Amino acid sequence: MNDFLRKAFQSYYLESRICFPERFSRREFAFIFWGGKQMVRHVSFKRRDELLAVLRRRVPMHAYYSSAYYEKPDAPTMMEKKWMGADLIFDLDADHLPGAEKMSYEEMLFEVKKELQKLLSFLMDDFGFEEKNMGVYFSGGRGYHCHVRHKEVLHLGSQERREIVDYITGRGLDAKDIFRERVVETKRYGERLVPVKRLEMPQPDEPGWRGRISRAIIETVREVKESSNGIEKLMSYGISRNRAEKIIEGLSEERMKRIEEGMLDQSPEIRRFFLKSAVDEVAVSLSTGKPDEPVTADVKRLIRLPGSLHGKTGLRVQEVKIDEINEFDPLEHAVVFGEDAVKINLTKPFKIKMKGESFNLDPGEVEVPEYLAVFLVGRKIAEVK
Amino acid sequence: MNIYIAAKYPFLRDAKEFVRREGVSTEEILHDPLYQRARDMGMQRVNDAIERGIVGNYVTADETDALMTIFSYPVARMIVASIGSDFLRGRYALAEAKRAYSSLTGEDDEFVLGVAKEFGINATDGLKIYFTDYLKNAPTWSDKWKLVNMPLKGGWIGLKKVELARLVQESLREKIYNELIDLRPPPNIKKVFAEDVNRIKNMMQRKEMERKVEIGKASISKFPPCMRQLLAAAQSGVNIPHVGRFALVSFLHSAGMDTEEILRLFSKSPDYNEERSRYQIEHITGKISGTEYKAPGCSSIKTWGLCPVEKMDDICRKVSHPLTYYRYKWRGKK
Numbered sequence A: 001m002n003d004f005l006r007k008a009f010q011s012y013y014l015e016s017r018i019c020f021p022e023r024f025s026r027r028e029f030a031f032i033f034w035g036g037k038q039m040v041r042h043v044s045f046k047r048r049d050e051l052l053a054v055l056r057r058r059v060p061m062h063a064y065y066s067s068a069y070y071e072k073p074d075a076p077t078m079m080e081k082k083w084m085g086a087d088l089i090f091d092l093d094a095d096h097l098p099g100a101e102k103m104s105y106e107e108m109l110f111e112v113k114k115e116l117q118k119l120l121s122f123l124m125d126d127f128g129f130e131e132k133n134m135g136v137y138f139s140g141g142r143g144y145h146c147h148v149r150h151k152e153v154l155h156l157g158s159q160e161r162r163e164i165v166d167y168i169t170g171r172g173l174d175a176k177d178i179f180r181e182r183v184v185e186t187k188r189y190g191e192r193l194v195p196v197k198r199l200e201m202p203q204p205d206e207p208g209w210r211g212r213i214s215r216a217i218i219e220t221v222r223e224v225k226e227s228s229n230g231i232e233k234l235m236s237y238g239i240s241r242n243r244a245e246k247i248i249e250g251l252s253e254e255r256m257k258r259i260e261e262g263m264l265d266q267s268p269e270i271r272r273f274f275l276k277s278a279v280d281e282v283a284v285s286l287s288t289g290k291p292d293e294p295v296t297a298d299v300k301r302l303i304r305l306p307g308s309l310h311g312k313t314g315l316r317v318q319e320v321k322i323d324e325i326n327e328f329d330p331l332e333h334a335v336v337f338g339e340d341a342v343k344i345n346l347t348k349p350f351k352i353k354m355k356g357e358s359f360n361l362d363p364g365e366v367e368v369p370e371y372l373a374v375f376l377v378g379r380k381i382a383e384v385k
Numbered sequence B: 001m002n003i004y005i006a007a008k009y010p011f012l013r014d015a016k017e018f019v020r021r022e023g024v025s026t027e028e029i030l031h032d033p034l035y036q037r038a039r040d041m042g043m044q045r046v047n048d049a050i051e052r053g054i055v056g057n058y059v060t061a062d063e064t065d066a067l068m069t070i071f072s073y074p075v076a077r078m079i080v081a082s083i084g085s086d087f088l089r090g091r092y093a094l095a096e097a098k099r100a101y102s103s104l105t106g107e108d109d110e111f112v113l114g115v116a117k118e119f120g121i122n123a124t125d126g127l128k129i130y131f132t133d134y135l136k137n138a139p140t141w142s143d144k145w146k147l148v149n150m151p152l153k154g155g156w157i158g159l160k161k162v163e164l165a166r167l168v169q170e171s172l173r174e175k176i177y178n179e180l181i182d183l184r185p186p187p188n189i190k191k192v193f194a195e196d197v198n199r200i201k202n203m204m205q206r207k208e209m210e211r212k213v214e215i216g217k218a219s220i221s222k223f224p225p226c227m228r229q230l231l232a233a234a235q236s237g238v239n240i241p242h243v244g245r246f247a248l249v250s251f252l253h254s255a256g257m258d259t260e261e262i263l264r265l266f267s268k269s270p271d272y273n274e275e276r277s278r279y280q281i282e283h284i285t286g287k288i289s290g291t292e293y294k295a296p297g298c299s300s301i302k303t304w305g306l307c308p309v310e311k312m313d314d315i316c317r318k319v320s321h322p323l324t325y326y327r328y329k330w331r332g333k334k
């Protein structure tokens, strides 16, 4: 029944070269084949052409490999496999974003890319990883994967990986410590010296989260002040109209300057608002697997093989160069199939822009380019006649 | 290194060098009247660990004094190893590490850097440390030490001297603990310290016994399957997810156990860390956080995947909270 997709995938694998992970022979591979429900696991390959042979002859619907590398990657249990290390993997999936249910596929891809940019800023600025230790891949579905292969991270345990995830998602951030009380002067009342304290926010150039929070607060304040709908913006954070008006009024040029110098001497409520919106702005939404078990912390997870095709979209798991992320459009650059017309039977109306061409399709019998046919059949909203 | 410094940090390589250079045998240390003071102080170290949770700061008036202090350290280790209680091993390792921390905070940067280096913690001159080294050594189970609250930039974290000293504490604790597990004490140590060893052994056993009476087999058998499973996992050192630990501790607390009792249950785990466990328990029971967390009900436990569905029994099907299960079983018995 999936003959159409299988044939299409086969033609792709026959011609294309896929990306082989580092430490190739130490990785576990796993596949889901057409019609098969179970994942075939614990496969390993000594040579690259053995993997190519599987892709070309058996044509999997999905292909994965392990982020971990093992002494015996094909052994059936973890104990026998003998873990040697693992890349650090970050998984960004639109599914995880607030409001994802209401977004179209293209909107999701757009939103998730913003998260990717935030993630990369953490990884490069705070953690100091360079492009040569990292790989960014479009997942073929609704997100991106980022692999870090820096030699210092390969041996980190799950607890330590979780700390990295918590850093990126802002979990456990000590908000109480962000604004610090500082004595700015002492006043003399007769005999008594009374310290004058002031709450200070972090400086924009401080390292770590403190600097990020500071920059985000300054930006939010600016935005609220300068945008024409500042009041609505504040209200969207749950602040009453009355208060919102007061805040905007209070943001005089002088106040703004003081904020930029690190003095957020506003009411506690307003401070809380700015802090919360800053944290939301800075933190990355990462996909989580099991409850409370971020997949990044997993030292042995399976990830899609770069260069393979995603069985539900026909899009390629595509490497994206970091300086080309802005221009990267999955619906153009991860499309591998050609323009040949294919007749399909569409079950519901569908709108999409792919390879630069806009489609606005009604249900029923239509002729579309092969790449779109694969995409629609993969997503199970069309069948091939 | 001068001998007075070695006496403060008897676990350092240079301090061990003093012991080696003296060229005395274990036999002599244990029997020769010359080393009576070292033996007394060794015992003192262990007692301090048990009673106060930190080894004392022993004054060294002269070089002999200092030498005796250095020798008291291997003596103390032999005593602890011969008692063979895991709880004591953990407690003693922590007590030594805490003493080291406290002394280190009074030293200059350079000295702390050197000690850190000996423990594999590589910090630069400006007390900057690479984040992977930080993660391996910092007590990140405590909120204050979570990576997210550190000034991380380009992979490096600038630390204060006390913070670096704290990392040394953690690493030292682990090192001493691991060494104690492997240490084979000479058989006659039990004879030399017969009275004390017996006293401590009895004390440890009594604590074990008390625990057994308090939540002995009888009441563990009244635990619902989910809690029995979590407890078994915690005791065998299987890594349980954060929510699991939370569910278990809040359950035990509601069932009437206090921090010390819960702590002793966990002390069976191979990677037991008294300080960390205490922090976690007191966080959940409200001693630190000020909020006492309620024990989660079946529906939460189920969504976390911690309810062993295949082991659910008839009572499970009637209740919606593990505590109700527990109380139901108590009533059933009467």
Ligand code: SF4
Residues within 6 Å of the ligand: B224, B225, B226, B227, B297, B298, B299, B301, B302, B306, B307, B308, B312, B313, B316, B317, B319, B320, B321, B322, B325
């Ligand atoms: S049903 Fe409730 S009490 Fe029984 S095992 Fe599951 S979670 Fe525990």
